[in-house]
Amino acid sequence: MRIEAVRLPLITRTASLVMVLLASPVLASDNTEGLDDCLASARELHEGLPVRWEVENGSGHGFEIEVVAIDGRVWKSQCLPASGKASVVGRGIGIQDYATMSARAKVAEQDARNTVRTYFPGRFIEMVFDLTWRGGAIYTYTVITPDDRETSVEVDAASGRILRSRSKAID
Amino acid sequence: MTKLSITAVITALSTTIVPAYAAEFTPEMDTALQTCLDTALRQHAGVVTQWEIDSRTSALIIKLDVVASDDLVWSMRCEGGAIVSDERKMGNKNYKMLSSRVKVPETTTRQAAVEEYPGTELTRMKYSLSWKGSPYFTYTFMTADAREATVDVSAVTGKIERTYSSRVD
Numbered sequence: 001m002r003i004e005a006v007r008l009p010l011i012t013r014t015a016s017l018v019m020v021l022l023a024s025p026v027l028a029s030d031n032t033e034g035l036d037d038c039l040a041s042a043r044e045l046h047e048g049l050p051v052r053w054e055v056e057n058g059s060g061h062g063f064e065i066e067v068v069a070i071d072g073r074v075w076k077s078q079c080l081p082a083s084g085k086a087s088v089v090g091r092g093i094g095i096q097d098y099a100t101m102s103a104r105a106k107v108a109e110q111d112a113r114n115t116v117r118t119y120f121p122g123r124f125i126e127m128v129f130d131l132t133w134r135g136g137a138i139y140t141y142t143v144i145t146p147d148d149r150e151t152s153v154e155v156d157a158a159s160g161r162i163l164r165s166r167s168k169a170i171d
Numbered sequence: 172m173t174k175l176s177i178t179a180v181i182t183a184l185s186t187t188i189v190p191a192y193a194a195e196f197t198p199e200m201d202t203a204l205q206t207c208l209d210t211a212l213r214q215h216a217g218v219v220t221q222w223e224i225d226s227r228t229s230a231l232i233i234k235l236d237v238v239a240s241d242d243l244v245w246s247m248r249c250e251g252g253a254i255v256s257d258e259r260k261m262g263n264k265n266y267k268m269l270s271s272r273v274k275v276p277e278t279t280t281r282q283a284a285v286e287e288y289p290g291t292e293l294t295r296m297k298y299s300l301s302w303k304g305s306p307y308f309t310y311t312f313m314t315a316d317a318r319e320a321t322v323d324v325s326a327v328t329g330k331i332e333r334t335y336s337s338r339v340d
Contacts, residue, residue: 147331161316164337169330 031055032124034081036110038063041086046075049102050109054126056081068096104137105129107160112139115160116153120167122146129157138163144170194226196285196293196312205278207233207249214247214254215239218270219277223295238264269298272306275329283331284310284322291315298326307332313339 032055039050048069056062062080069075074092079085109127116124125142132138137157145151151167208219217239225232233249244260277296285293292313300306306326314320320336 149331149333151334161338162318162336164318165320165334166336167331167334169332 032113034079034084035063037084038065038079038081038086039109041079041084042067042075042077045077045086045088046073048075048098049105049129051096051101051129052127055124066092068098068101070098072096072098101129101131101137104131104135105157106137107155107157109139111160112155112157113141115155115162116141116143119162120145120151120153120165122151125150194292195290196224200224200226200231200293201281201285203231203252204233206252207254208235208277210252210254211235211237211245211247211249214257215243215245217245217266218273219298220244220264220269221295221297224293226292236260238266238269240266242266269300269306272300272304273298273326275326277308277326279329280308280324280326281310283324283329284308284312287322287331287334288312288314288320291320 035053035055039053042050042065046067046069048067050065051068051074052064052066054064061078063078063086065077065079065086067075067077072095074094074096075088076090076092077086077088079087109129113124113127120141120143122143122145125144127142128140130138130140139155139157141153141155143151143153145167148170149167150170151165153165154163155161156163204222204224208222211219215237217237220236220238222233222235225234230251235247235249237245237247239245242263242265244262244264246258246260247254248256277298281293281296293310294313295311297309297311298306299309308324308326310322310324312320312322314336317338317340318336319339320334322334323332324330325332
């Protein structure tokens, strides 16, 4: 009876470990966990519009975020997903038109990201917010699909709809 | 009265426009397509190089091209599983080269492409060789959010090589 009492939790623990190991790729599939906290933190440092983010690329520095501040300056910061606290690493070159950019970003970046996640499930690499030559605002996402294709998805920042996408198998 | 007629016009327009984006590629359509392809190949043994589905009509109409084993190209029209027109196209194609490079059946690559854009309208397939000589099937879809999407599937590995989609409105 005593042996049973010791063995049972061990089996349960082993089963739990196996379950966690099996579930880990699913849990790890959302590699933007903590990004929203990091973006909020980056905006606290410099009030403005996040125009670019890149996920952890093995450097151990977490998310890389670029924010165009109200005065048009571009600030680069890094943020660890676990802490959710961004720290400024430097200033980008040049000045950007904050007023135009922020006015044209009618759809929240998080909503655009969710749309991309629905149609192109996979691992996010980066997001770039930019204006086209015609003045339209676009969120461009780079996603690696489960079958190893690099996908670029453009989302209209005015309507939230996907404008175009391209994918190519990674050789 | 005016309000009513405007509503009627909008309703009439929506019923004529919407079906272009609404004909989802169903397993039934897949079966009907396969029946047509098999019938066509019984008529001219060879390799199907392209097909196009017209699902806007009540009966499923499929137009397809077959490169026969004697290198002649046949253009056919299939309605309800029967070939209703069959005519020779100009020029010849290299049947031996086209058929020998296909390692994965088109039905398998079709499934891979459909899984990439589930619940959308599959309009056509084209089999061709890249400039490097790799064979691939290109499928064209019309998505529910009005994008025309193409999916290139390798005829050697059966894997998706590349995709492209763009809004049509």
